[in-house]
Amino acid sequence: xxxxxxxxxxxKTKTERKFVQQAVKQSQRLDGRKSGESRNVEITFGGEYGxxxxxxxxxxxMAQVTCDMGTPTTSRPNEGKLxxxxxxxxxxxxxxxxxxxxxxxxTLNSLLERTFRTSRCVDxxxxxxxxxxxxxxxxxxxxxxxxxxxxxxxxxxxxxxxxMHFRRPDVTFTDGELRTYTExxxxxxxxxxxxYPVSVTYCIYTSNFQPFVDPTLLEENCADSTIIxxxxxxxxxxxxxxxxxxxxxxxxxxxxxxxAANRCKAMVTFVRKALDLDEQxxxxxxxxxxxxxxxxxxxxxxxxxxxxxMKGEQKQEQQQQHKSEDMDIEAxxxxxxxxxxxxxxxxxxxxxxxxxxxxxxxxxxxxxxxEPEPIIDLTKQGPGKPKRKRNKGNKKKQPQSS
Amino acid sequence: MDSGSAIVMPxxxxxSIEEVAKEKRVILGPGLRRLDDTVVASKAGPLRHKEPNTxxxxxxxxxxxxxxxxxxxxxxxxxxxDLYRVDIGSADIASIPYLAFEAATKKNRPxxxxxxxxxARVLNASADIEPELVCVNxxxxxxxxxxxxxxxxxxxxLNLGRLLLRENCPALAALTRELAYEIxxxxxxxxxxxxNSLRETMALSNAILTLEQAGYTEIDKICDSLGDVxxx
Numbered sequence: 001x002x003x004x005x006x007x008x009x010x011x012k013t014k015t016e017r018k019f020v021q022q023a024v025k026q027s028q029r030l031d032g033r034k035s036g037e038s039r040n041v042e043i044t045f046g047g048e049y050g051x052x053x054x055x056x057x058x059x060x061x062m063a064q065v066t067c068d069m070g071t072p073t074t075s076r077p078n079e080g081k082l083x084x085x086x087x088x089x090x091x092x093x094x095x096x097x098x099x100x101x102x103x104x105x106x107t108l109n110s111l112l113e114r115t116f117r118t119s120r121c122v123d124x125x126x127x128x129x130x131x132x133x134x135x136x137x138x139x140x141x142x143x144x145x146x147x148x149x150x151x152x153x154x155x156x157x158x159x160x161x162x163x164m165h166f167r168r169p170d171v172t173f174t175d176g177e178l179r180t181y182t183e184x185x186x187x188x189x190x191x192x193x194x195x196y197p198v199s200v201t202y203c204i205y206t207s208n209f210q211p212f213v214d215p216t217l218l219e220e221n222c223a224d225s226t227i228i229x230x231x232x233x234x235x236x237x238x239x240x241x242x243x244x245x246x247x248x249x250x251x252x253x254x255x256x257x258x259x260a261a262n263r264c265k266a267m268v269t270f271v272r273k274a275l276d277l278d279e280q281x282x283x284x285x286x287x288x289x290x291x292x293x294x295x296x297x298x299x300x301x302x303x304x305x306x307x308x309x310m311k312g313e314q315k316q317e318q319q320q321q322h323k324s325e326d327m328d329i330e331a332x333x334x335x336x337x338x339x340x341x342x343x344x345x346x347x348x349x350x351x352x353x354x355x356x357x358x359x360x361x362x363x364x365x366x367x368x369x370x371e372p373e374p375i376i377d378l379t380k381q382g383p384g385k386p387k388r389k390r391n392k393g394n395k396k397k398q399p400q401s402s
Numbered sequence: 403m404d405s406g407s408a409i410v411m412p413x414x415x416x417x418s419i420e421e422v423a424k425e426k427r428v429i430l431g432p433g434l435r436r437l438d439d440t441v442v443a444s445k446a447g448p449l450r451h452k453e454p455n456t457x458x459x460x461x462x463x464x465x466x467x468x469x470x471x472x473x474x475x476x477x478x479x480x481x482x483x484d485l486y487r488v489d490i491g492s493a494d495i496a497s498i499p500y501l502a503f504e505a506a507t508k509k510n511r512p513x514x515x516x517x518x519x520x521x522a523r524v525l526n527a528s529a530d531i532e533p534e535l536v537c538v539n540x541x542x543x544x545x546x547x548x549x550x551x552x553x554x555x556x557x558x559x560l561n562l563g564r565l566l567l568r569e570n571c572p573a574l575a576a577l578t579r580e581l582a583y584e585i586x587x588x589x590x591x592x593x594x595x596x597x598n599s600l601r602e603t604m605a606l607s608n609a610i611l612t613l614e615q616a617g618y619t620e621i622d623k624i625c626d627s628l629g630d631v632x633x634x
Contacts, residue, residue: 013477014517014595015555022600030604 011221020222022399025207031057031216038214039150041306043161043271045278049188050166054158055303057216058148061141061155063162069171069178072128081129084112084159090145104151111152111241112142114232115197116159119238121191130173138166138191149217152228152348156191156199161271163191165278195232196268199239200260202227204246211256213263227256232265266310274304410443410459418449419457431458449580463560466590468527475555475588476535478518486514487533488522488535491557491590496533498522503537504544512549519550519594550586553596554603560591562614573613576625577606581632605631 010016020030027035039057046052050065072079086109088102116122116352128137142155167188170181202211203223211227214220225244232238237257240246285388410416422428430436433445434457443449447461466474468490476488476496485497498520503512514520522535556594566573566587577583583597583606594609597603609628616624619620 010557012517013519013554013555014515015519015550017517018552019554019600019603023604026600028600028610246581274628 001290003293009221010218016218017222020219021205021207024212026242027208027210029212030218033214035208035210035212038263039216041157041267041270042303043157043274044303045161045165045274050162052158052162052165054154054161055143056150056154056157056214058146059150059154061151061158062143062145063155063158064143065162065166065168066139066141067168068137068139069129069134069180072135076124077132078128079124079136081137082117082124083137083139084116084142085140086112086142086144086155088144088147090143091147091220095144107241107243108151108155111199111228111230111239112155112159114239114241115156115199116163117231119195119197119232121193121195121197121232121238122163123194126192127168129171134171136168136171138163138168147217149215149220150201152199152201153214156197156230156379157267157271160196160198161274164193164196164271164275166191195234195236195238196271196391197232197238198264198267198271199228199230200253200256200263202229202256204244204248204252206246209252212260227253229257229260231257231261233265233268235261235265237261262370267306270306270310273309277304277309280357306344316352327375408449409447410449411446412444412630416441416443416449416457422455425459426455429456431456433459433461435550460561464491464591465493468492468496468524468533468590472525472589473522473587474522474524474525474535474590475550475586475592476483476520476522476590478514478516478520488520490522490524490533490535490588491592492533493540494532496524496535498535498537502535503548504542510548513547519555521547521588523547529584536596548588550594553584554607555592555594556607556611558591558593558611559614560589562610563587563589563591563593565613566610571621573610573621573625576622577609577628580625580629581606602632608626629631 005054011020023029029035031039033039040082042055044053046064048064051062052064053062070081072081086105088105088108122138127138129135141161143158144151144155167184167190170186170189172179172181185346200213201215202213203215203219204211204225204227205222206224212223213225215226216305223244225242225248228239228241229237230239240253242253416434419428419430420439421432423441430441431450433443433447435442435444442456442604443459445461445463446458447459450458450460468474474490476490476498479487479489479495481487482497484500486500488496488498490496500506500511501508501523506512520535520537522537523539524533525536526534530575538544539547565571567589574585581597581602583595583602584595585596593607595603595606595610597606605628613621
């Protein structure tokens with residue numbers, strides 16, 4: 001075993017830290033991006049349903065979804081199971097301890113758990129074949145192939161895309177007999193979703209109040225704190241994960257939240273588009289030369305890039321971002337049209353509680369000017385907990401069932 | 403250097419060298435091994451040949467294997483007795499004694515802390531003991547060695563480090579035409595740069611990293627575009 005593992009990472013020397021801090025002060029990034037600019041996202045679908053590689057710059061994450069028949073838990077007899085397994089084994093500069101017990105792998109694990117399981121994005125009841133007897137167990141394996149920062153976003157995009165891409169075989173249960181149909185007998189069935197969550201990561205530095213989106217590994221290692229927000233396509237908050245040492249005020253978090261919500265929406269649209277293109281290709285029956293890993297990594301396999309697919313929509317998105325930035329400057333508690341839209345959006349019944357908070361009028365969502373907000377303790381928090389408390393009062397006054 | 407070279411894979415027997423070896427002595431460089439009468443590749447990459455009789459494999463690697471006399475960039479990891487522990491990217495952590503700095507005595511110790519970067523020479527490198535570094539030459543003078551302050555530091559492949567240090571490599575000269583800078587290149591795949599401003603340092607380090615994929619012909623183009631970027 002190597003004795004000096006972990007040293008191959010950037011951002012471990014004083015020189016690098018100082019340099020990045022200085023650059024941040026001038027709002028510059030090493031790769032020439034602006035503080036609110038993300039790297040390009042590329043999705044490659046494998047030959048199998050449910051296998052996906054997502055590249056976020058140099059960060060590469062592979063997700064593979066498989067399914068199996070199993071028995072449900074006694075507490076939820078009519079629900080299927082969704083299991084997530086994350087390994088950092090592909091990252092060569094981490095040693096065995098760092099791969100499993102390091103803070104970052106634990107954070108990644110818990111983030112994925114909360115984004116996809118706790119938020120109940122997959123309709124698990126539809127995975128039940130026979131109550132208390134047979135349910136589908138969906139297993140997602142997330143393999144980190146290369147780590148250049150922002151594993152969180154890459155992983156959530158990969159998991160979401162893989163789950164959306166996945167098809168399970170049809171099954172019937174009659175007279176105590178389970179019958180699984182092959183692809184030729186009956187069409188494969190995609191999973192049912194209640195909502196589509198994706199995360200966005202921000203780095204915050206003491207020297208600049210502006211949050212930096214989609215950090216590289218160097219930026220991440222030099223950052224004073226990291227905020228990860230998961231939103232779904234209805235712009236509802238699913239996960240908030242904040243850690244680090246910078247005293248972050250509510251305004252910064254809200255600023256992050258607003259742009260993250262837009263970004264997540266665009267990202268889900270992008271994943272949908274990519275899936276459509278992939279489906280078209282499958283229908284055309286373009287034969288793939290390779291299967292498995294090789295197919296995903298081969299140069300010939302088609303990469304679907306965020307920048308090319310979302311060209312038209314990105315302009316809109318930027319305009320929206322400008323709008324929201326203007327709002328930050330004014331910092332007025334004015335209801336945003338965007339959020340009212342999602343009130344109107346038809347949301348399924350069994351959404352988690354924290355999402356109800358967001359469906360309220362946006363004015364409750366923004367920090368109030370007069371009220372001096374306490375500095376949020378940036379230890380790991382549950383999804384949106386402080387917000388729930390603050391909004392409790394408003395909740396009753398609001399006409400909820402509009 | 404012979405540019406038109408074949409790619410060899412580990413375990414491949416290389417008969418071309420064996421034939422040359424019949425007539426004269428050959429020198430086998432990194433990535434090549436002699437097994438009895440045969441020459442076998444132990445790394446993957448293009449086979450290089452330098453007249454009259456030197457062969458080696460120019461393989462892609464990030465893990466540094468220390469060799470005596472190499473100039474390396476190390477990161478101070480901590481203190482242990484009268485030694486500093488230094489990470490040079492090799493399998494073992496290297497060490498440098500307090501007395502291996504210029505004008506250092508038992509009382510007058512160098513002031514280095516974890517996270518500092520030093521430019522040092524490998525004094526001892528063997529398979530069984532930790533590599534040992536020094537920051538002075540045989541006359542006790544530091545020359546260019548020692549602590550590197552400010553600037554920017556990044557890691558790259560070993561190839562890039564070697565490429566820049568090669569005598570006939572036009573890269574550094576071409577960069578000099580564009581801007582003034584200081585650079586320290588370690589053969590352990592680490593580079594420290596410092597230019598006049600933050601922007602210049604950033605542009606410089608990005609330019610150096612792009613050189614990795616470039617051939618000699620493209621180097622000028624990249625350096626020119628660096629100038630454009632800086633003027634913009």
